Amino acid sequence: MEKFTQLTSTAVPLLIEDIDTDQIIPSRYLKGISKEGFGDHLFRDWRYDNSGNPISDFVFNNAMYTGKILIAGRNFGCGSSREHAAWALADYGFRVVISSFFADIFKGNAMNNGIVPITVSEEYLHQLFTSIEQDAKSVFTIDLEKQELSNGEGNIFLFEIDAYKKDCLINGYDDIDYLLSMRKEIELFERKKAS
Amino acid sequence: MFDKIWDAHVVKEIPGGRQVIYIDEHFIHEVTSPQAFTGLRQRGIPVFRPNKTHATADHNVPTKNQHLPIKEELSRKQVDTLTVNCNDFNVELYGLGHERQGIVHVIGPELGITQPGKTIVCGDSHTSTHGAFGNIAFGIGTSQVEQVLSAQCLILDRPKLMRITVDGTLQSGVTAKDIVLYLNAEMTVGGCTGYFIEYAGDAISSLSMEGRMTVCNMSIEMGARGGMIAPDQKTYDYLEGRPFVSTGEAFDNLVSEWKKIASDPGASFDKEVRFSTEDITPMITYGTNPGMGIGIDEVIPDLSSDSFYKSLKYMDYNSGDKMEGKVIQHVFIGSCTNSRIEDLRSVASFIKGKQKASSVKAMIVPGSKQVQKQAKEEGLDDIFRSAGFEFREPGCSACLGMNEDKIPAGEYCISTSNRNFEGRQGQGARTILASPLMAAAAAIEGKIVDVRKYIN
Numbered sequence: 064m065e066k067f068t069q070l071t072s073t074a075v076p077l078l079i080e081d082i083d084t085d086q087i088i089p090s091r092y093l094k095g096i097s098k099e100g101f102g103d104h105l106f107r108d109w110r111y112d113n114s115g116n117p118i119s120d121f122v123f124n125n126a127m128y129t130g131k132i133l134i135a136g137r138n139f140g141c142g143s144s145r146e147h148a149a150w151a152l153a154d155y156g157f158r159v160v161i162s163s164f165f166a167d168i169f170k171g172n173a174m175n176n177g178i179v180p181i182t183v184s185e186e187y188l189h190q191l192f193t194s195i196e197q198d199a200k201s202v203f204t205i206d207l208e209k210q211e212l213s214n215g216e217g218n219i220f221l222f223e224i225d226a227y228k229k230d231c232l233i234n235g236y237d238d239i240d241y242l243l244s245m246r247k248e249i250e251l252f253e254r255k256k257a258s
Numbered sequence: 259m260f261d262k263i264w265d266a267h268v269v270k271e272i273p274g275g276r277q278v279i280y281i282d283e284h285f286i287h288e289v290t291s292p293q294a295f296t297g298l299r300q301r302g303i304p305v306f307r308p309n310k311t312h313a314t315a316d317h318n319v320p321t322k323n324q325h326l327p328i329k330e331e332l333s334r335k336q337v338d339t340l341t342v343n344c345n346d347f348n349v350e351l352y353g354l355g356h357e358r359q360g361i362v363h364v365i366g367p368e369l370g371i372t373q374p375g376k377t378i379v380c381g382d383s384h385t386s387t388h389g390a391f392g393n394i395a396f397g398i399g400t401s402q403v404e405q406v407l408s409a410q411c412l413i414l415d416r417p418k419l420m421r422i423t424v425d426g427t428l429q430s431g432v433t434a435k436d437i438v439l440y441l442n443a444e445m446t447v448g449g450c451t452g453y454f455i456e457y458a459g460d461a462i463s464s465l466s467m468e469g470r471m472t473v474c475n476m477s478i479e480m481g482a483r484g485g486m487i488a489p490d491q492k493t494y495d496y497l498e499g500r501p502f503v504s505t506g507e508a509f510d511n512l513v514s515e516w517k518k519i520a521s522d523p524g525a526s527f528d529k530e531v532r533f534s535t536e537d538i539t540p541m542i543t544y545g546t547n548p549g550m551g552i553g554i555d556e557v558i559p560d561l562s563s564d565s566f567y568k569s570l571k572y573m574d575y576n577s578g579d580k581m582e583g584k585v586i587q588h589v590f591i592g593s594c595t596n597s598r599i600e601d602l603r604s605v606a607s608f609i610k611g612k613q614k615a616s617s618v619k620a621m622i623v624p625g626s627k628q629v630q631k632q633a634k635e636e637g638l639d640d641i642f643r644s645a646g647f648e649f650r651e652p653g654c655s656a657c658l659g660m661n662e663d664k665i666p667a668g669e670y671c672i673s674t675s676n677r678n679f680e681g682r683q684g685q686g687a688r689t690i691l692a693s694p695l696m697a698a699a700a701a702i703e704g705k706i707v708d709v710r711k712y713i714n
Contacts, residue, residue: 094332096292138448144383146399175401226274242409
């Protein structure tokens with residue numbers, strides 16, 4: 064997994080609540096057997112119409128908004144457990160998603176793919192949207208070690224993140240490395256459970 | 259109940275507060291497992307406990323002519339990849355054509371793999387279904403599928419606990435599906451995020467195992483990690499004699515263990531909410547998430563937000579509209595929410611002697627080969643066909659439209675499935691969630707109706 068320490072980038076604002084993983088990546092694009100190529104289909108049905116033409120008022124089709132940060136309305140990633148949603152975001156180039164609330168499975172999937180989900184207050188989220196509305200080139204900085212998100216105007220938000228997952232993100236470890244290192248303990252647990 | 263099961267599965271506490279949890283049963287299907295097997299190959303490791311992983315092909319499979327090769331190339335490749343992976347890693351596969359094939363959340367209970375007290379996971383959010391048997395069951399991502407394949411464990415944070423109690427006796431025409439659609443509407447689409455739900459109360463315990471599965475199935479639609487119901491005599495009776503359940507004295511011993519699982523009187527929860535069946539009527543959704551539901555007597559509300567209006571625009575509905583009388587073109591009865599034999603029986607008993615509206619395409623997709631077989635043995639298939647419904651072969655089908663069972667853009671489908679997200683049943687498709695009874699009634703009239711007018 065790619066390490067994450069700091070990131071400074073512009074952001075793409077998506078001011079919609081309850082965005083489900085069927086929107087992030089529609090089910091007809093889940094047929095791949097690798098983790099690559101899903102970025103082309105990220106928000107497919109919001110980005111393109113039935114004939115495959117870009118839908119001009121969708122933010123992803125507006126060249127003003129680019130960057131490695133996605134800022135979205137509350138309850139981002141609800142619905143299906145498809146990790147393809149995280150793969151699609153990563154493949155498209157996002158490393159951070161900011162929202163006031165994340166669905167659980169999505170949040171875990173994101174962190175398992177080197178994407179940092181940052182939960183901010185509803186108020187701070189709206190400040191971020193306002194900053195971008197005023198200046199599409201607003202730059203935001205994330206410092207994972209310090210758990211800081213700043214909007215470039217000295218307005219810093221201290222975010223929470225699970226200590227173990229933070230460590231994994233910073234070092235690029237994944238859970239399997241950890242689990243494989245404790246196989247003996249797992250076998251011991253199995254023997255105890257069986258007795 | 260949750261704590262008892264969770265605590266019995268903690269292998270280790272790790273710094274930072276997470277715990278390594280042992281997983282008893284792992285289900286896999288063709289869509290969310292290929293990348294996990296690729297991961298094992300890259301690491302050069304086997305499946306740690308192959309007898310604890312059970313595979314089936316369900317999401318992508320056609321529901322017609324399953325004996326023929328799958329026409330759609332990518333679907334076929336994904337299903338074939340599952341077969342190769344199961345062969346290479348010694349995992350039992352109930353693949354296409356197998357007498358035990360079916361939707362993963364239907365076959366688990368049917369085979370008796372799903373039992374009280376276990377930890378159960380699958381790369382599918384509706385894994386919460388299994389919680390109806392009094393276990394901890396939840397959906398996981400593909401990285402976690404790889405973890406379970408590698409080490410039979412997951413590194414998890416302990417969720418908060420919520421008890422949802424539903425008191426009273428169900429009114430006529432109201433089913434388990436209406437209970438859960440009502441809870442979805444009351445709790446909203448993210449209202450239970452971070453929690454694991456225990457369902458309790460007379461209205462829950464009076465449900466059959468099938469009904470309990472329907473309720474637990476849609477826990478995720480409120481954002482919950484999972485949902486569970488205390489096991490009781492109905493649970494033991496359902497499980498007795500199933501292929502994966504011990505027999506004789508061993509079964510009696512199991513039951514005495516299962517009897518210890520229920521929450522103790524005075525057990526504490528981080529949150530408690532209570533509802534009454536007096537307030538629950540046949541439910542219907544009008545929007546693009548399962549929390550956007552109303553009783554059939556109610557009108558579409560006005561929630562004054564951009565996201566809300568976006569949703570109504572997609573559905574082409576207006577605040578203040580009644581759902582009763584809205585025209586539909588498709589009826590889908592199936593999915594891991596409502597495709598079990600009891601669902602099929604309730605539809606059959608309702609439509610027997612009636613005819614679907616000529617303007618409607620109606621499709622019934624059984625949850626498994628076993629359900630399909632039983633429906634045929636009971637003569638339900640004849641009733642379906644006589645009423646003008648298609649009776650298909652098992653799979654996830656139009657719940658998510660990964661196979662060819664898609665709803666055309668702009669058309670309305672009343673569906674017994676679990677999600678009415680934009681495009682869920684096909685690009686541009688409009689989904690209305692309801693119970694099998696409400697779906698059957700709509701099929702007859704070609705529009706949404708209050709099923710109670712037939713029953714009372």
